Amino acid sequence: MTLKASAPILEVRNVSKTFGGLKAVTDFALELHKGDLQGLIGPNGAGKTTCFNLLTGVYRPDAGVGERIVLDGQSLVGLRPSRIAAQGLSRTFQNIRLFGELSVLDNVKLACHVRVTYSMLGGVLRTAGCLGQEAAITERAMELLRLFDLHDRAAEQGRHLPYGAQRRLEIARALATSPKVLLLDEPAAGMNPQEKVELAKLIRRVRDEFDVTILLIEHDMGLVMDICERITVLDYGRTIASGTPAHVQADPRVIQAYLGAVDDEPAPAAGGTHA
Amino acid sequence: MAWSLSSRASQLGPPAAWSLVRGVLPFLACVAVAILAQVILKPFLITTLGWDFAAKMIVDVGINIVLAVSLTLVNGFTGQFSIGHAAFMAVGGYTAAAIVYYGSYRIAGNPDLAGGVLSSMLVGREAPWFTPHDLLFLVAMLAGGVVAALCGYLVGLPSLRLKGDYLAIVTLGFGEIVRVLIQSQTGDVLYDPEEIAQTPAWKLAGSLGGSLGFSGLPFYTSFFWVYLLVLVTLLLAWRIKNSSYGRALISIREDEIASEAMGVDTTRFKIRAFVLSAFLAGCAGALFAHTVGVQLNAAELGFVKSFDIIIMVVLGGLGSISGAVIAAIILTILPEALRGVAEYRMVAYAVALIVMMLVRPKGLLGVHEVWERAAWDWLLGASKRKGAGR
Numbered sequence: 001m002t003l004k005a006s007a008p009i010l011e012v013r014n015v016s017k018t019f020g021g022l023k024a025v026t027d028f029a030l031e032l033h034k035g036d037l038q039g040l041i042g043p044n045g046a047g048k049t050t051c052f053n054l055l056t057g058v059y060r061p062d063a064g065v066g067e068r069i070v071l072d073g074q075s076l077v078g079l080r081p082s083r084i085a086a087q088g089l090s091r092t093f094q095n096i097r098l099f100g101e102l103s104v105l106d107n108v109k110l111a112c113h114v115r116v117t118y119s120m121l122g123g124v125l126r127t128a129g130c131l132g133q134e135a136a137i138t139e140r141a142m143e144l145l146r147l148f149d150l151h152d153r154a155a156e157q158g159r160h161l162p163y164g165a166q167r168r169l170e171i172a173r174a175l176a177t178s179p180k181v182l183l184l185d186e187p188a189a190g191m192n193p194q195e196k197v198e199l200a201k202l203i204r205r206v207r208d209e210f211d212v213t214i215l216l217i218e219h220d221m222g223l224v225m226d227i228c229e230r231i232t233v234l235d236y237g238r239t240i241a242s243g244t245p246a247h248v249q250a251d252p253r254v255i256q257a258y259l260g261a262v263d264d265e266p267a268p269a270a271g272g273t274h275a
Numbered sequence: 276m277a278w279s280l281s282s283r284a285s286q287l288g289p290p291a292a293w294s295l296v297r298g299v300l301p302f303l304a305c306v307a308v309a310i311l312a313q314v315i316l317k318p319f320l321i322t323t324l325g326w327d328f329a330a331k332m333i334v335d336v337g338i339n340i341v342l343a344v345s346l347t348l349v350n351g352f353t354g355q356f357s358i359g360h361a362a363f364m365a366v367g368g369y370t371a372a373a374i375v376y377y378g379s380y381r382i383a384g385n386p387d388l389a390g391g392v393l394s395s396m397l398v399g400r401e402a403p404w405f406t407p408h409d410l411l412f413l414v415a416m417l418a419g420g421v422v423a424a425l426c427g428y429l430v431g432l433p434s435l436r437l438k439g440d441y442l443a444i445v446t447l448g449f450g451e452i453v454r455v456l457i458q459s460q461t462g463d464v465l466y467d468p469e470e471i472a473q474t475p476a477w478k479l480a481g482s483l484g485g486s487l488g489f490s491g492l493p494f495y496t497s498f499f500w501v502y503l504l505v506l507v508t509l510l511l512a513w514r515i516k517n518s519s520y521g522r523a524l525i526s527i528r529e530d531e532i533a534s535e536a537m538g539v540d541t542t543r544f545k546i547r548a549f550v551l552s553a554f555l556a557g558c559a560g561a562l563f564a565h566t567v568g569v570q571l572n573a574a575e576l577g578f579v580k581s582f583d584i585i586i587m588v589v590l591g592g593l594g595s596i597s598g599a600v601i602a603a604i605i606l607t608i609l610p611e612a613l614r615g616v617a618e619y620r621m622v623a624y625a626v627a628l629i630v631m632m633l634v635r636p637k638g639l640l641g642v643h644e645v646w647e648r649a650a651w652d653w654l655l656g657a658s659k660r661k662g663a664g665r
């Protein structure tokens with residue numbers, strides 16, 4: 001499906017982050033090719049979310065260690081998050097961060113802002129460009145809401161949505177920025193089994209229909225093993241394994257990390273129903 | 276990407292000529308309505324009904340609407356807590372006053388009102404429709420706005436690093452600095468035509484009356500100028516709120532991290548909000564300075580005035596344009612109606628603010644406009660909850 005010979009869409013090397021004395025992430029490296037659907041797993045506190053924050057510019061990687069984050073040929077190191085989003089890297093948040101007072105529709109429309117080309121003055125004068133783009137944005141946002149089965153609630157305030165719907169809205173919003181790479185931080189957290197099955201289908205569909213590359217953090221091993229083609233495992237900020245689900249599940253270091261580190265965390269093999 | 280905004284937009288967009296008409300016509304309508312207010316409503320109120328006081332109140336209400344709506348851009352939409360708004364008003368007011376006062380001397384040799392029908396609240400005055408002095412007043416008002424906007428830019432800069440209380444303290448400090456500088460560092464107002472003619476402009480700019488206030492200003496402010504500014508401000512705020520830029524501003528208030536992650540350059544937008552807000556407040560200050568019965572004095576444009584404006588924004592709803600308008604109307608008229616207990620005003624405001632923060636932290640209407648159902652959901656919701664309890 002993907003030509004591995006082609007240049008990666010996202011290439012990460014030597015990315016580390018230290019908080020005070022804590023090495024949250026050490027030498028993170030990653031290579032995503034167009035159309036990949038890759039998983040990023042690891043016990044609580046392993047540094048997964050920190051990796052996302054580093055990629056999206058919320059944190060700056062430790063400097064001077066040859067840190068490298070390249071999206072489709074463009075270096076992202078040192079850019080502010082809004083520029084990174086404009087370059088085509090979008091994300092969702094583990095602890096949902098919707099614009100609660102805005103309507104569900106406006107949440108998605110806001111995310112189209114990166115593609116807007118009319119000026120603020122154009123907005124005040126309601127130029128043809130402004131009206132056309134606003135119409136196109138509304139149309140696009142409704143399409144996305146329909147895909148995520150949220151169109152019936154378009155006018156509701158974001159904060160009034162049930163939990164599962166809020167998670168879906170976060171994905172819809174992230175997609176509205178027209179990303180090349182989409183980072184999903186525990187999209188299934190708090191969902192019931194039925195919702196998780198739907199979500200798995202949806203993530204695959206998004207990857208296929210939107211021509212987007214996906215990196216997914218998820219604790220639900222069933223889901224990860226089911227939909228991800230490759231998986232990277234973090235433990236204490238270090239990458240301890242990387243490969244196909246079967247390969248990763250069989251890795252003794254991974255089993256050790258899960259069984260040894262956190263008691264209530266299921267080992268990858270235990271939670272996974274698919275090989 | 277498969278979806279391209281620009282190509283889809285060009286398919287959906289209206290013809291350029293038609294949108295130009297639709298886009299600009301409302302601004303022309305603002306001018307027309309403002310003219311009608313001046314030539315029909317004003318004489319009707321003052322001459323026919325004899326309601327001089329009501330006419331004065333309508334001017335005050337208008338100026339306060341502009342102040343409240345402009346502050347809504349910063350405190351309401353963007354969620355930055357600025358408490359020095361009156362300082363922008365002072366900067367704009369003094370700038371415009373200096374231009375009008377000394378400009379009139381340079382042009383006519385005296386500072387007397389020489390505007391046309393559209394300027395001033397006087398009735399039965401013989402005057403042409405429009406005179407060069409009206410233009411001077413307009414230029415002065417815009418200059419007041421621009422100088423205030425520059426200050427807005429300077430105050431906006433720290434807002435990039437400071438949040439919440441810290442930003443509030445910076446804006447408060449800015450307000451006090453402006454007040455003190457004008458009061459203590461400016462010289463007496465000059466009134467000798469000879470002297471004024473010989474004094475260089477930069478020195479005139481420092482002769483603003485100091486602690487005595489800027490006396491002798493001509494009263495240009497009229498229904499026309501006030502409601503022109505009110506309507507343009509409302510149109511501006513409304514159109515911004517309903518554009519991608521308004522969503523961007525509000526998203527900063529809702530969640531700054533998510534806003535930035537979705538591609539909103541929060542730094543730039545905060546500055547923009549401050550600049551535009553200060554510009555409008557500066558224009559409002561220019562109108563305030565030239566209002567009948569006002570003696571421009573920085574002492575009156577300190578923290579207490581800023582607080583009056585904040586109360587309007589908070590009561591109306593942080594982000595609601597119509598809420599700010601309604602609150603501005605009520606809170607301008609109420610203190611006049613309750614003259615006897617006016618001294619308790621600040622106490623009442625403080626109590627209202629505390630109660631508000633406790634029961635309805637986002638203001639009566641929240642971000643919503645009066646005509647939107649969501650604005651009243653809380654009321655219905657509250658009554659429902661009460662019903663369930665019984």
Ligand SMILES: Nc1ncnc2c1ncn2[C@@H]1O[C@H](COP(=O)(O)OP(=O)(O)OP(=O)(O)O)[C@@H](O)[C@H]1O
Nearest residue numbers: 019022024042043044045046047048049050051094
């Ligand atoms: N801003 C910060 N300041 C200090 N320490 C931090 C900060 N952000 C994260 N950490 C620490 O870095 C480590 C990695 O945190 P991170 O949130 O990336 O873990 P995670 O893998 O996403 O865990 P979870 O599965 O619980 O979401 C943790 O020990 C955390 O306490």
Ligand SMILES: [Mg+2]
Nearest residue numbers: 048049050094
């Ligand atoms: Mg996490």
